[in-house]
Amino acid sequence: MDQQLAVFIKVAEKQNFSRAAEELHMTQPAVSQYIQALERSMGTTLLERSNKFVRLNKAGEIVYHHAKEIISLYSKMNYLIDDLTNKPSGSLSIGASYSFGEYILPHLIAKMHDKYPLITPSITIGNTKEIATLVFRHQLDIGIVEGEYKHGHLTIEPFAVDTMSIVASPHNRLVQMEGGISLSDLENETWICRENGSGTREAVEKLFNRYNFSPKKILEFGSTQLIKESVEAGLGISLLSDCVIRKEKANGILSVIQMKDISVQRDFSTVLRSPFQTKALSVFLELLKEDGAGTLS
The missing domain is CATH 1.10.10.10 (Winged helix-like DNA-binding domain superfamily/Winged helix DNA-binding domain)
Incomplete structure (x- = not known):
C-alpha cells in the first residue's frame, strides 16, 4: 500500500x-x-x-x-x-517563521553541520500559522515560531526571548527628535506590518492594544526583507526583531525610535507533534537549547 x-x-x-x-x-x-x-x-x-x-x-x-x-x-x-543503532543521520525537516528562520537558523544549521555532517536538513520558511500547520500535518519534523501561538494537538515550548524595536529611516522626523516623542507621534506615522498569521504581526497588534493607539495608516507586506527595505526608503516605520536589524543598525541604514516607556518582547518556541524523536531531531533540539538564546544576543 x-x-x-x-x-x-x-x-x-x-x-x-x-x-x-x-x-x-x-x-x-x-x-x-x-x-x-x-x-x-x-x-x-x-x-x-x-x-x-x-x-x-x-x-x-x-x-x-x-x-x-x-x-x-x-x-x-x-x-x-534506524536511530536505535546508528549515529545521528538522515533528513531533518525544519520549519521556521521569518525572523528566526532567515536570520538565526542558518547559523545554527552551520554549527549542526560541523558536529553532525550526516544529518541533511531541509528548511521551510513561513509565517507562524503556516509552520504550525505543516507540523500538525506531519510535513515538518519541527517548527520554530514566534509569539503566543497555541494548538490543542501540538507541543509548543519557549526556548528563547526575543527583544523587538520600533525602527525607521535615519531621516525620519521621529529619529531626528531629541526627546518628547508621544504615542500620537507614532499614531500619525505609516506602519508597515506583516500579514495576519505572522508572529511579528501579533506583536505589533499587542503593541497597539497595550498602549491604546491605532495608526492612521497601515501597509501590509508579506516579507521581512521587503519591510526593512521599505522602512529604509522612508515609506514608514515598523516593529521588528532586534536580530533582524543587526546589520542595518550597525551600518546606519535603520535607526531605532527610542521611547523609554515602551518595550516589546516575545518568545521563540519549538513546535512538535510526535512524542518520538529521531537522533537528528534530538541533537537539533539540544543545539537550540544550548545556542538558540545566545545567537539572539
Missing part, C-alpha cells in the same frame, strides 16, 4: 503518468497498474483522466492529503528504528 500511495502522490503532483513514471524510474504501464490497484482498494476513481491532463477529483484530493501524512509517518517510523 505504501508504494501505491507513493506512486499516486507523484502522479497527482506531476499531473501526468509519463512524467511520474520517469521520476520514479518505472514504466508508464507499471504506474497505471499501481493507480488502478489503489482505486480498486478505495472502491472509487481518484483521478480525472484526459489526453491532456490528469487531475485529482474530490475523492483523490482526500486520498492525496492523507497519503502525504501516511508516507511522512512511515518515513519517520523507519528513521526511529
Whole structure:
C-alpha cells in the first residue's frame, strides 16, 4: 500500500503518468497498474483522466492529503528504528517563521553541520500559522515560531526571548527628535506590518492594544526583507526583531525610535507533534537549547 500511495502522490503532483513514471524510474504501464490497484482498494476513481491532463477529483484530493501524512509517518517510523543503532543521520525537516528562520537558523544549521555532517536538513520558511500547520500535518519534523501561538494537538515550548524595536529611516522626523516623542507621534506615522498569521504581526497588534493607539495608516507586506527595505526608503516605520536589524543598525541604514516607556518582547518556541524523536531531531533540539538564546544576543 505504501508504494501505491507513493506512486499516486507523484502522479497527482506531476499531473501526468509519463512524467511520474520517469521520476520514479518505472514504466508508464507499471504506474497505471499501481493507480488502478489503489482505486480498486478505495472502491472509487481518484483521478480525472484526459489526453491532456490528469487531475485529482474530490475523492483523490482526500486520498492525496492523507497519503502525504501516511508516507511522512512511515518515513519517520523507519528513521526511529534506524536511530536505535546508528549515529545521528538522515533528513531533518525544519520549519521556521521569518525572523528566526532567515536570520538565526542558518547559523545554527552551520554549527549542526560541523558536529553532525550526516544529518541533511531541509528548511521551510513561513509565517507562524503556516509552520504550525505543516507540523500538525506531519510535513515538518519541527517548527520554530514566534509569539503566543497555541494548538490543542501540538507541543509548543519557549526556548528563547526575543527583544523587538520600533525602527525607521535615519531621516525620519521621529529619529531626528531629541526627546518628547508621544504615542500620537507614532499614531500619525505609516506602519508597515506583516500579514495576519505572522508572529511579528501579533506583536505589533499587542503593541497597539497595550498602549491604546491605532495608526492612521497601515501597509501590509508579506516579507521581512521587503519591510526593512521599505522602512529604509522612508515609506514608514515598523516593529521588528532586534536580530533582524543587526546589520542595518550597525551600518546606519535603520535607526531605532527610542521611547523609554515602551518595550516589546516575545518568545521563540519549538513546535512538535510526535512524542518520538529521531537522533537528528534530538541533537537539533539540544543545539537550540544550548545556542538558540545566545545567537539572539
